[in-house]
Amino acid sequence: GQNIDQPTEMTATEGAIVQINCTYQTSGFNGLFWYQQHAGEAPTFLSYNVLDGLEEKGRFSSFLSRSKGYSYLLLKELQMKDSASYLCAVVDSNYQLIWGAGTKLIIKP
């Protein structure tokens, strides 16, 4: 079967750094997405990785290791507005998105 694992909830302090991990087992791999979703809203795109390595975009970075079936999203200089759920999604061999359950990130002052 296909499976995406990510922690259910994480807590971090404003101004700090947090890393949200995602491991996957899917039938094929055609890329991995990270989305941010605030409560009651649709997901918004954060990053897309298809090759191994680190992609940096402002305060957010995303890392991928295809051999390990592993990705992480790194958030720096955390702000209160970063409190949200972060969804990991993998594109499988049929170009379908397989979604993780999401990680709820709580930022404390």
Add this chain to the structure above:
Amino acid sequence: GAVVSQHPSRVICKSGTSVKIECRSLDFQATTMFWYRQFPKQSLMLMATSNEGSKATYEQGVEKDKFLINHASLTLSTLTVTSAHPEDSSFYICSARGKGDTEAFFGQGTRLTVV
């Protein structure tokens, strides 16, 4: 990025009635549209995938006669929840993908409450 417009954003309906949700790609041709349902504190659950001009492919456990999907053009897909019941109350989200694209773009979502 590309823009996908979903309407309405919120709807309250009486039990037994039907509700139609529209999903439009505003600046690209959406050859594939996805419909998701999301219950509180849960992840997105794919309901069905539709390709323009073809019948939708429903995920296991999703009743195709209850959730009618139409994708008649490259810019519009509709989801009709027929004979809605309170347990159908959920957040429904569409996403659209152009031909050859990997990324799908999301609509704003529709909060359906059945009373």
